[in-house]
Amino acid sequence: MSGHRILVVDDEPQILRFLRPALNAAGYDVIEATTGTEALSKASTQSPDLIILDLGLPDMDGKEVITRLRGWSTIPIIILSARDREAEKIAALDLGADDYVEKPFGIGELTARIRTGLRHSMKTDAIADIIQSDGLLIDLVHRTVSRDGTSIRLTPKEYDLLVLLARHAGKVMTHRALLTSVWGPAHAEDLQYLRVFIGQLRSKVERDPGTPRLILTEPGVGYRFAEGS
């Protein structure tokens, strides 16, 4: 299909054994690495378009791999994590990983994340003037928001938060990332702002605030803006 090249970093041969044919079938080229060192070297020499990284590697901490990669590259990174390693997952996201998939995962879930990751890396330069999703329209030039033609009044912070989420539609945004961008680094831990503002924002922009369709919760991690269809 697109011929994007994906570097899969995992030391479990069983995982590689099904990922390679599955991703090939989905139209991607697959490069494999089983250690952190090998991953770093292949990332620099074979210029992959996206990296799938298991956090548990034999030779170095997966977080270390992310830190080093982010030293010179903005390539999208999707991490594979175990459900009981919550804190590690969040730390990896805060270090610059783009998204995560929990083991065990279905292939559909993984390919959806891959698509989102690739799309964001493609359009980093061109920032759209208008974002549209499920009837919601955000005009970035005039800083206005409307649903089905009805204008919605947002406070500046609500607007900032909504734009931040919408610009990264499909991608998980950690609490820390949202708080730092909207309220500044001093408020990086002040989760209460986020809880309150997300509540307010949902009641204004969601069609049914009791069943959010736009701003989705990632429990314990952050929020994700639903991808426009």
Place this chain on the structure above:
Amino acid sequence: MTETPRQTRPDPDALLSLAKREERGRLTVFLGAAPGVGKTFAMLSRARRLQAEGIDIAIGLVETHGRAETAELLSGLEILPRRPMDYRGKQIEEFDLDAALARRPAILIVDELAHSNPPECRHPKRYQDVEELLEAGIHVWTAINVQHLESLSDVVSQITGIAVRETVPDRVLNEADDIVLIDLPPDELIERLKQGKVYVPENAKRAIEKFFRPGNLTALREMALRRTADRVDDQMVDYLRQNAIEETWATAERLIVCIAADTTALSVVRAGSRLAVSLNARWTVVHVERPDRPVEGKDLSFVDEALDLAVRLGAETQRLIAQDYVNALLKLARNEHATQIVIGVTRRNAFSRFLKPSLVANLIERAEDISIHLVTVQPRARERRGQRAIATKPRSELVQDLGMSAASTAGATLLGLVLNSLLPLPNVSLLYLLGVVIAAIRNGYRAAIVTAVLSALAYNFCFIPPIGTLTIAAPHEVFAFFVFIIAAMIAGGIASRVRDQARSAGERARVTQSLYEFSSKISATVDADEVVWAAVSQLYLMLKRPSVILMPRQGELSVHAAWPPDTTVEIIDAGAARWAYDRREAAGSGTGTLPSSTFQFRPLETPQGVVGVCGYGIAGGPLSSSDERIFGAIIHQVAVAIDRARLSKAAMEHTAALAGERFRSALLSSISHDLRTPLATITGAITSLRQFGENMDPATRDDMLQTIEEEGTRLARYVSNLLDMTRIEAGTIEPAREWIDPSDVVREAAEMGRRNHPEARIETSIADRMPLITGDAVLLQQVLFNLIDNAVKHGGGEPITLYARPDAGDIVVSVTDLGKGIPAGELSKVFEKFFRGGGRSDGRVIGTGLGLAIAKGFVEAMGGKISATSPAVRKRGTRFTIRLPIPPQPDLERENR
């Protein structure tokens, strides 16, 4: 029956002491009557013989005293180096105990058993070094002269007129495995002495004159021979006991030796010891103290010294407290089945005999079948009790007493004069009597006597005609005057005694109260650390001395508690503590081991063994007998409390281990069942597809693939359940405490439920304005999902409702199904691990029995509560309710809105 010896079982005590002896080194004592009989010579000759036979023998210490014959024998034998040390500015060389222990020869020769070590050594006496060597399994040969035996030192002093300072307890000789008597007739010894073979010549003459007189030597020789003969007897008796030949074991005599708190005590103990030895009797030395007259200071040291001596001489000791001396003594004697009582009597003059009926007379009267031995002893005059008592009373008290006397006399006189001028009193003397009684109650006996004398004078001067003189005119007034004096003295005496008794009773009550409080305090704690801290502070409070408790930690004794907290334990103190711990006996200051320590340590003994040691600072001398009782009571309680703390800890660990054991076995059975079912399904479906897939129509193939996916999901959930349960069991759950929006969590959980159970109808009802709470969103969502999952399984296809609302300071979230409900009997068990409720009618496996247990574990980890109600609605269904507290809501800064 008496004719054939009964073959009964050997006496266990006898066997035990034999067993103990077998692992100990053997002690061989070369016993002589006097210096110069050739003990060292004999010992060394024998050593050479054994060495020639290839036995590992070494010399720890031998003094040749410049004797050439002896020095010659030493050549060729291994001599261990001595330990140089400073003693009173002189450089001396001592026996090096540690070097000997390290060298470990089979046989070690250590001469001069009665030697006293300089203070730097571990033990004050050489025989204690020898005991440690024996304890370590080294055989020891040593030598001693009979005059150095503790029980004989008195007699020897009397015979020879030379005081014996260096003594060895008789038990050392009694416990020796072999005694070799080195005998030399007195004439030959004197001959050797004259030839200069005993001491170097210049010392010989003086020695002969003072000690080596034929009479002395004969007496000493007799003693040595008798002691050896006694020992041979003892060995016979031991043999008989070990071989259980009972008839020859005559009923043992039992002796009680009673001592007073004065200078006579030591002599009475020695006399008792001689009697006990000659009777081959076990004996107990006892001191009886009256509760109203506590023994303190110097008197106490007489008692301590005498009891120490008694222990060294092989006696048991007791301290009794009783009002009725004679009664207490006889009671003890009867309990111990004593046949004889030894008591010291002092010669008293006729007047004191008249005043106090003799204790001894009283004792003899009531003794019945027990024989009483009287030992006549003479206390040294200047140390008689009464004189010392006055001399030691502080000057300030004397002044106070005199002031009190003067004041009460003046008061009585003044009152008498005033009253007499208003209305004439016939009995002014009663006023003075009142003054005497007041002085007695306030200041004691001495003030009462002084007041009585002053009052008599003032009474005579002011009220008895002729007034203003110290003469008495009327004869009947003379009589009245003397009656007054006697009455005043008696009243004063009684009043002051009542005061003393009340005081000592008060003091005892305070001590008892304080001990009682301590006891109830530590009995309420199960933490050994708290117990030891409470103990040291209590000891400091009651004894006014620094106290420490040391307990073993990784094999080393270390300070667990000390009061005052900055109390330090030096190396020597630690050595004494170690000794007390290892040997289960007192060590440190005032004992035979490391007496230069600044503490005395006692073991904290429990039935399970020694748990530690407790020491008290020695500044201020040994403990008084009442302090000794307090100390004893406290350390006993501490030992018991530590023991209890350990037992309860062990019991708790045992309970936990048991619970863990149950969990593991339930886990195993769960894994074997719940893990295998999905695995079997997956394996079966996959192999079917591989083998017959081509023959299947697409719908069947698809259904099979879906089964695999579903079972895979189920397996994943089961594994994560097990993981969660293990985390709960291990107590490693650390819920995040961050702000969460409960309505968001409830919606997410419902969403998750719908994804996993597309067939189920899951509805939510969330209050409009939900406050934020602090907690862990992931855990809470997991809890709600588990409840939803459970509701789907038991809900019978009816809708499931999630409610969320604030209520009375809590957030209440509930999950309600409309199934059959839970039988009342099972309601309390639903949160138990591996509990499974009634299955579905279609017989499918319904779960792992972990979901609700995990829900409960997570909710409680977040500080919330979870409960189950059934029936929930119209006699149907079950409702699970979670309550989590609402914290004060966060305050958002205005500029950030």
